[in-house]
Amino acid sequence: MNFCSNCGSSHIDFIVPSGDERKRFVCSQCQTIFYDNPRMIVGCIIENDDQEIMLCRRGIEPRLGFWNLPCGFLENDEKIEDGALREVKEETGAEVKLEGLHIVYNLPKAQQVYLIFKAKMQSDYIKLTPESTEITFFSLKEIPWEELAFSSNAFAIKHLIDLKENPKLNSLSIGSFPF
Ligand SMILES: [Zn+2]
Structure with a gap:
């Protein structure tokens, strides 16, 4: 994932969000978490x-x-x-x-x-x-x-x-x- 589909930022991290147990793509600009499910x-x-x-x-x-x-x-x-x-x-x-x-x-x-x-x-x-x-x-x-x-x-x-x-x-x- 290269760009945030919410704010367009290219600052995307692949991290475990607080309270979660799995790594997710998270926009460090707007904090949107992108879940990828089956x-x-x-x-x-x-x-x-x-x-x-x-x-x-x-x-x-x-x-x-x-x-x-x-x-x-x-x-x-x-x-x-x-x-x-x-x-x-x-x-x-x-x-x-x-x-x-x-x-x-x-x-x-x-x-x-x-x-x-x-x-x-x-x-x-x-x-x-x-x-x-x-x-x-x-x-x-x-x-x-x-x-x-x-x-x-x-x-x-x-x-x-x-x-x-x-x-x-x-x-x-x-x-x-x-x-
Ligand atoms: Zn964003």
């Missing part, structure tokens, strides 16, 4: 009527060309449900109905928290976008595990498989991984 990623695991799930081939880096669940960063002033629906619409054009939170997945080293909802297609409509160059529904037996973009995706899909095999499991899964 980012939230919201998205959906979407089923069609044949119990297949939607994966999108990434048209952008990182992990260009790998398969991903539709998801993206939650915006400020946005509800998590609305963010999940927006990401699906932006990446696939699909209208879906949320069916509850499926998984919470924490990647502390990446400063990310994933919130993945379960959702159902409301029609067959999808469209390709610059973010998604291919959109396909896969049966749970045909998931391209080696070509999944992120471990968070694999974790979410494995939990869906676990739930189908053992409906007595706690439906919401919470996981935490270094990467």
Whole structure:
């Protein structure tokens, strides 16, 4: 951090503010403390009527060309449900109905928290976008595990498989991984 976004000063220290336990960027001019907290990623695991799930081939880096669940960063002033629906619409054009939170997945080293909802297609409509160059529904037996973009995706899909095999499991899964 080079300049204070509050007063424009270039006098920024990286120190533990009084009463705090972690180092923060602090403007020595106006004393503003800048907190840096994990980012939230919201998205959906979407089923069609044949119990297949939607994966999108990434048209952008990182992990260009790998398969991903539709998801993206939650915006400020946005509800998590609305963010999940927006990401699906932006990446696939699909209208879906949320069916509850499926998984919470924490990647502390990446400063990310994933919130993945379960959702159902409301029609067959999808469209390709610059973010998604291919959109396909896969049966749970045909998931391209080696070509999944992120471990968070694999974790979410494995939990869906676990739930189908053992409906007595706690439906919401919470996981935490270094990467
Ligand atoms: Zn300042």
